[in-house]
Amino acid sequence: MGERERRLAEVIAIDRTVRQRCAQSLPTGGSCRNWAGPSGRCRIHETAQPAAPDPVDDDGPVDPARLEQLVAGVLSFLRRRVTGDYDVDVFGFDRDLTEQVILPLARPLYGSYFRVRTTGLQHVPDEGGALLVANHAGALPLDAIMTKVALLDEHPAHRNLRELAADLALRLPVVGALARKTGNTVAHDDDAVRLLSGGELVGVWPEGFKGIGKPYSQRYKLARFGRGGYVRVALRAGTPIIPVAIIGSEETYPIVGNVRWLARLLDLPYFPITWQFPLLGPLGVLPLPSRWLIEFGEPIEVTDLPNDAADDPMLVLELSDRVRDTVQHMLYRNLMGRRSVFL
């Protein structure tokens, strides 16, 4: 067995360690039989991070100093926008707009509506590039937005996620411009490598439209991970791949049908019929309030692979399969620990 094959086998070897079960004793007398997570407890019994105390006390009037700070912040933001006094990077990421306007709009959805919980954030490095690879679902890319909020708000280093988007999304008026301004860029090898080499956190949803537009009956079953282009990117940039499993996105817009002719007419990859759309009319655009969990998995290092690994299609595909298996594994594990979709 040559050096290359041996390394390949090492990398591709799927985690075979025996999984422990959660040993939490239950009120019924027995102990919990759910699979245990890295903490030795299952999802339910893992002590949730205590929520940060709300800085605004609701019983009294607003603290004048806080109010003043708030007003000053808003006014200075408005002044910067009116005079064009802000910077965007070459990809078009407008940090000021993202952190001051878009994120505050997404936070209620994140905190109160989907009640997103995150685990494994310690696997995301505080600095330097890493490629986050996640499952895609739910007709609209809410999963990308929630992952962005999670990394900016809950990661200790408050990292901005840079997503790779389909050119079709970037071509749409308003949506495309907004996507670029919030840090998306086109899913092109050059862009991804440039971002990763620049030490950015890059997010990719390799299932693409096949994943996000799949019917509800196929929920949490990963579609093909494209042609593994993201692996090539990680190899070229020499950055780790972090598998990410997102639970809850499938139930936001359960897709029961696809109007192909309408999709073709509108030049869209799919035109979904969901439980609530178009049955409920305008209300149908509201996602169902599923409870979400985002798990960041252990990084898969690619630096020990040979230099020309990116040009080896077999190796790229095998690594891609491994990442896909890992994400699928994480999905099933988390689904087993889930009590209810909405509660």
Place this chain on the structure above:
Amino acid sequence: MSDGWRVLITGIAGGLAARLARRLSAHEGVDLVVGVDSRLPSHDVAGTRLVRADMASPVVGEVLERDGIDTLVHLDITATPGDIGQRSRKEHNVIGTMQLLAAAQRAPRLRTVILKSTTAVYGSDAGNRSMFAEDVTTHADSGYAKDVVEAEGYARVLARRREGIVVTVLRFANLLGSGIDTPFGRYLALPVIPTVLGYDPRLQLCHTDDAVEVLYQACLDTRAGIYNVAGSGVLYLSQAARIAGRPTVPVPLPLVDVIARLVRRSRMVDVPTDQLRYLSYGRVADISRLRTLFGYEPAYSSRATLEAFLSEEGITPLVDEARLRALERRAVSVVRRLATDEHPRPAVDTPEARHGRA
């Protein structure tokens, strides 16, 4: 004949060419600067010998040979020939370049050819990578950009056919600055800036000072190859409009063509239709080759280029930033007063005080 540089510049009537000619004439190592154009120069070109002829005419070939020209700077590729129609623009740019470079191939002492190109050769599309390096295949499909792609092709052929000739292709981003009149500059100087509704292109600008300097260095040093030339950083069009303090009018995509035609007829700005894609998606070129291989660091960023252009043109924003800042301070102090007056709170927020209030 001494050993100094002998330079021929086409398109001497343009502002950029005039500035390059003056810069070269001032250099003591330059023996001769010849300027060729069918139009009369409107700028000061002291020290330049003018040849009033079309670059495609045999006169240019004679000059190249008789005067022992060693450096040819081809700047006479135009995006907007004014009153001339589409066909004659192509005639001028493509056929003109072909004839000029054919004459150059026969010039015995020629060793450097510099071609002014544009980053427009990369095209504009949502599916494009965010930054273009020089080795990216060009896919301009219409208008001026296509002319330039063809001109670059002729330059490549020349480099292949004649050994010892160094061809430098400089792809400039949108040029702005003193002494140069560009469609894009006129567009930014409009009292109200029309934009494409729902789109906000990333702009990359190049200051004419940097452009002249890069052309100058390319003349005096051997810099074979293709280089993108632009300021560092990018601006959004909306941001550029805010910096200029100009209101924007978003025009829905189906109406853009009609509006562009109206604007063109009003003779304020000639908006070529191939610019409309640029105004939707923008374009950014990678200038790392300019920095490392060419060895030039642009003095102006894209933003500084715009600001310099605005102050030269005397464009002042409708809203003054200093006044905005003053207003902001006043508003904050009003809030402070209101908040402290209406809800007097003890200086130290003790649990007792909190309890008493509740």
